[in-house]
Amino acid sequence: MKILHTSDWHIGKVLKGRSRLDEQIAAIANVIDIARQEKPDLILVAGDLHDNAQPSPEATKVVTRALTALRATGADVVAIGGNHDNGAALDALRPWADAAGITLRGRVSDRVEDHVIAGTTRGGERWRCVALPFLSQRYAVRALEMFSLTEAQAQATYADHVSRLLSVFAQEPQAGVVNLIMGHMTVVGGLMGGGEREAHTILGYAVPTSVFPANTHYVALGHLHRAQVMFGPCPVRYSGSPIAIDFGEEENASSVTMVEVSADTTAKARVVPVPVAVPLRTIRGTVEQLAALEVGEAWLRVYVTEPTRAGLREQIQEMFPRALEIRVDPGDLSQKARAVRAGRSAPELFADYLEQRGSTDPHTQALFDRLYDEVSTVS
Known part of the structure; x- marks a missing residue:
């Protein structure tokens, strides 16, 4: 099967008081063009669709139209909330998303089935994706209490919490199925792009790649704006942002990642550049x-x-x-x-x-x- 992995659109980002909405629309239009040309079976959008928790109506319109256009390519579309998104507001859009055939997850819920998305490609290949939105430190324990934590477990680190959540969601991978994980998080050793929110990329928020099960075919990450490969027990990648978010990212190559994988083969990824509207x-x-x-x-x-x-x-x-x-x-x-x-x-x-x-x-x-x-x- 063929997967298009993108993240960190940050629609609505204002740079030094200057709106860049037209540039953001152009960048996302290029992502949509890539999807039309590549014809992926599945599109994974790994968080930070918006730049802030109170997006303007114009920014919301751009995001919903972009997701609709990606779905219109014939691909299944799964999108999650990032640390810049309002998870509750994204979940409020789920009735619209469901009607449009788009899977949208804004926050971690107490229902395992909410975060384990399954599908079948047009060619008959089955896939299964664990979709984990951004989880803040202060809500990590609260989310895990839904799964009956002991007191000792509740005192564990943020990385332990993420690992335990993934172990709950990703348990019992099925044979003959492409097993995927999508998350919005910082992985130890990742290089910041330059425009990330530092409080959510450093100290207790970094997790090792060992939290990802070795039998996962591909891990699609968002949060760090620089496209990069992470060393781990399975293929782990950041797609990077399709547009430079701030001046610290001017040297980054804007891109999306195309992945080809089957239940019996290792994922092969390639970077597809996204043209820059205004550098x-x-x-x-x-x-x-x-x-x-x-x-x-x-x-x-x-x-x-x-x-x-x-x-x-x-x-x-x-x-x-x-x-x-x-x-x-x-x-x-x-x-x-x-x-x-x-x-x-x-x-x-x-x-x-x-x-x-x-x-x-x-x-x-x-x-x-x-x-x-x-x-x-x-x-």
Whole structure:
């Protein structure tokens, strides 16, 4: 069977106050075109359909129309909620999704059958997919209490909770069936794309690939925006986002993943690039150096490497009308400058900072000195 794996659409994402809805529509239209050309049997959308928990009506319209268009290709479509999605709101759309022939799961429920989706391809191949929406740390124990946890089990780590959920949902894989898992989570060793919500990618939220049963044919993940393969007991991949979400992702290759697999063969995956409508680009230099650059229609983040002065930002904005972020970064903090600062007091460092920023106001320095003295002498 043939599977199209995509995730992290983030429809409704606003970049530095600028709506990118037209670009997002173009990116998803390209995903739909890929689905029409590739003719997959199953399409897996691994979370973060929206960028926030209160999407605009326009963003919701884009998501529902996109899922409908993917279903119209003839493929089965299974989509789950991510950490940016409102899981309850997605579940409220389930009557619509069911009527449209789309499987939509926003939150983890107490019904195992809600998360074990089964189907048969047009060619007669049977498949089974465990669909696990994003599970926040604070709801992990509550979700697992539905399955009669002991007190010791309730005190386990987030990774243990995810592993236990998967063991409940993925138990007894059937012979002659393609066994799949789709989840929205961080796997240990995964490389962040640059625009993820860090609180949900670090510390207690990372799980090892060992949580996935070895007899799983393919694990389709969402959450990290960079397409990548994870080493594990079975094939595990992030599809990445079909559009760069923020400037930290400008070097990522936007794509979807196509997978071919059968009950008796190992999954073979290939990356299919998604054309970029409007690129994101970071440029750096003096005013003279920046003026010599050709930037096209890209959205820009500009670092100006010369001291700040009145009217500098306005000058750069006039030079680059598509600059969404302008930072004056003269590069003072060289290794030599850092060495000079070693061993100096906080008031001395603050005085240096004021001087570098073109301000030597004695009142500001005096206020800092007084506040620093107050906090440093608190017993």
